[in-house]
Amino acid sequence: MTYLSKTRVSDQGDGTFANPILHADYSDPDAIRVGEDFYMTASSFGHIPGLPILHSKDLINWRLIHHAIPHMPLPGYDKPQHGNGVWAPSIRFHDGMFWIFYGDPDVGIFMTKASEPAGEWSEIHLVHEGKGLIDACPFWDDDGQAYLVHAYAHSRSGIKHRLRVRRMSPDGRRLLDEGVVVIDDPERHPTIEGPKMYKRGDYYYIFAPAGGVEEGWQTVLRARHPFGPYEDRIVLKQGNSPVNGPHQGAWIELASGESWFMHFQHKDAYGRIVHLQPMTWMDDDWPSMGEDADGDGIGEPVLRAPKPNVGNRYPIETPATDDGFDQERLGLQWQWQANPESGWYSLAERSGWLRLYSRRSPESASSLYQAPYLLLQKFPALSFQAGVRLDGTGLREGDSAGLIVFGYSYAALILAFNENGNAELRLLEGDTEKQAIAWKLETSAPELSLRVLVEPGAMCTFQYSFDGMHYESVARPPFQATVSKWVGAKVGLFAQADREVGGYADFDDFTVTDVPR
Template sequence: MPWISDQGDGTFANPVLHADYSDPDVIRVGEDFYMTASSFSHIPGLPILHSKDLVNWKLINHAIPRMDLPGYELPQHGNGVWAPAIRYHAGKYWIFYGDPDVGIFMTTADDPAGEWSPLHLVQEGKGFIDPCPFWDDDGQAYLVHAYANSRAGIKHVLRMRRMSPDGAKLLDEGDLVFDGSGNHPTTEGPKLYKRNGYYYIFAPAGGVATGWQLILRSRSIFGPFEEKIVLHQGDLSINGPHQGGWVELASGESWFLHFQDKGAYGRIVHLQPVRWVDDWPLMGVDTNGDGIGEPVLRYPKPNVGREYPAVAPFTSDSFDAPAFGLQWQWQANPEPAWSSLSDAPGRLRLYAHPMPPSAKSLYQAPQLLLQKFPAEAFEAAATIDASGLAPGDRAGLIVFGYSYALIEIQKQTGGAWSLLYAEGNEETERTVWEAPLSSSEAVLRVTVKEGAICTFSCRTEGSTFLKIPVMPFSARESRWVGAKVGLFALRPGGTVNAGGYIDTDSFRVAAVTDDE
């Protein structure tokens, strides 16, 4: 089951989302809060989450249903949508993000839960990342961004540029307004705000897993900027803490959402109280007296005027809806021939297709249907009917990252069924264990425990779950993202006959039962 932050007693426990929502940014519009996050090359992309209290979040949309750029018929691990910024201006919602290989993109919507405009290329160029727009009181518009050293050969610096008020283009080269190479290496992820006559840039520095929150302020948008560290790990276990966004409540409270890099679990989302002292935002609680805040582990919930029920993004799926649940993402732009929710009503049908000729393993397979790890410990179980597979086809349940593990049903040439457990990585895959299977129908399950330690098991009709007799698998992150869990169906490359399919009417995510 997903992690629940709301403790039910007026407090919350960090993280507010124990799921991989990297580089979160947040806004308040009236009584509603909206968040977006990096999605890299996973499709659909640019998630939109909604909350009434900053603690309980629901995934309501994706701004990018399909990536209309060359190459997205294949996985583009680590590329694509980096560090978006979401804003509300002139009666509509705006998201800007950087694609390190293409440039700065923008999309808008009248309703964040509705259709977003096609992506517009604001500024072409390699290495532009982490853009944040800002509309000043006089109507002038600006954009601040960082650089990806891997593409631009530039690091640690932030650039401020003038922007057309419609957000369609940048008007000049702007100025470098901060260079952190001396005291604040890897300054990135800037978010631009204005309060009490000061312009503020909130930016993480020091690296994803080891850094701190830096605040820059100036009376002029082009600086010079004063600097102050306002949040760091200190003596606590919450490493980072990294990139995020500030929001002010109607009650006058201020809060900061940011991520923590948690290895295989990805970049999970934390919420920190913010108090203003001498026009500096001080985050978290200074637990060790060093003058810098540390992340809170448990804290009173934001004062939004009332209590709201505990919610979390969906995980389980019975496939009764006409469209995929928002928790699901493909590894590339999906093809209609990969799946159907209507060919067998009430079931998901995954068709077995070959991997691309260039693929060495499932790491390069685009047709994996995956979702984020939703908690530190959980079980994911899929009810699989593999009777529609053709000889040689394989399909099942996978835990995916730089290395992956899977449990699958395979149709043999003679018509028999086999159950296999395999492990792989970017270069290869090997079968670790294999046994005959008495039926083409089974429940395939993975149990994930603290530390992302995974064990796989299987149950056929009338039996209990039987653990696969192999060493537990340690899940791993992939490029900039956490491990994922989901389904696949594959046809061996070079075969003449058409591939078959599997049906599933249940993908269940629940608490660990320890019934193995």
């Protein structure tokens, strides 16, 4: 079923689109065309399920169709792994199969593959062990030889500003040599990372961002041999546009001959949102991206452009955010903070409702930041409101459940039962190390509606209603949402037990709409 956001839509309906194409934290995106279809993936770090798979017919209208990692098989993922896990994946189609490679900064380079992107993906395979090996991209040459280019995480390896190309077995399962460092130029291209390797004509190209996520630029390297020597050119930067740090993504060539470049923009609490730039190849075989507004030979991001020429028109759609909890599975937009356990939730116990069973935090946790059972999704727009119906009848003494905006700092509007067995509506605020009740209101109603209004700048106002129509704002200043480790703020649900487990909370109709004016 086609889903259309009630907040922000890129497709303008007149043959043009507005950037970003996704105002959501699909960090480090990579995309490919296979026939008439486009597929995208992105970093998922420690969130589960991981490695999102999105599909489009025109590069503008996207649907989240699957995750390649439903359960992380590595040790430690019973607890949150903030900032660890899946970094900067690359998706490719080769030999009739879809392939994804990514670097785990603490383990090494992994690969998974599938015959159908919405089907079952193979369990992740460790291609090459090594601490600090990240941002891996495979490349299969015309002569059957295979290569892999990757970057380094300075925090794990002590190496920075460097890209390396290595030979790889054609089956993608192992690297064959130490390869060659193809660029190490900290003066001109500091923090170069996220490489993507392509071939066009007589040249091998490596598209790679440099300069850091907030203020960086897009660099392109080219050579006549996979191992170089490579020459380089900056092809995209912010310039006079409002789009900071435009870099890291994918070159996609259409059947019509058009070229496009997908990249992210780091936008504070909203995370790394996704843009699409028109791209042309110049007579000298260098790419030109966006618009060269100041004539310096380097492109700048455009905010609006004609849609890609894919030879047809397709329905306008966006990744889903709403969930009526009336299906057999949770909506694909939801992710947990760790590998979920079967006892965390049920969609069958109460038809049309999500039941979250109250869970206890790990013994070492001093705040919800280390709680694995938070059910979260990405911020979908600059401004929006997210609401849900909560029935707390099943909560026990010491239990709490509610709606949370999550990051390094978080706030949650919760229904809780105190030591006297009385219900209280509370605003809980916390960070990575502590939390405290910032506001509370006694109530006798165990069923109510909760919502949060997120306005530009990610300023959040929590509200509640006992009749589902008339809302009151919590008497506190707006909460400033923040990023977490490498990811934007998220919004979602949870149920927690401070004492004995066994209680539960039921949620109905999680909806995301425009902020009322």
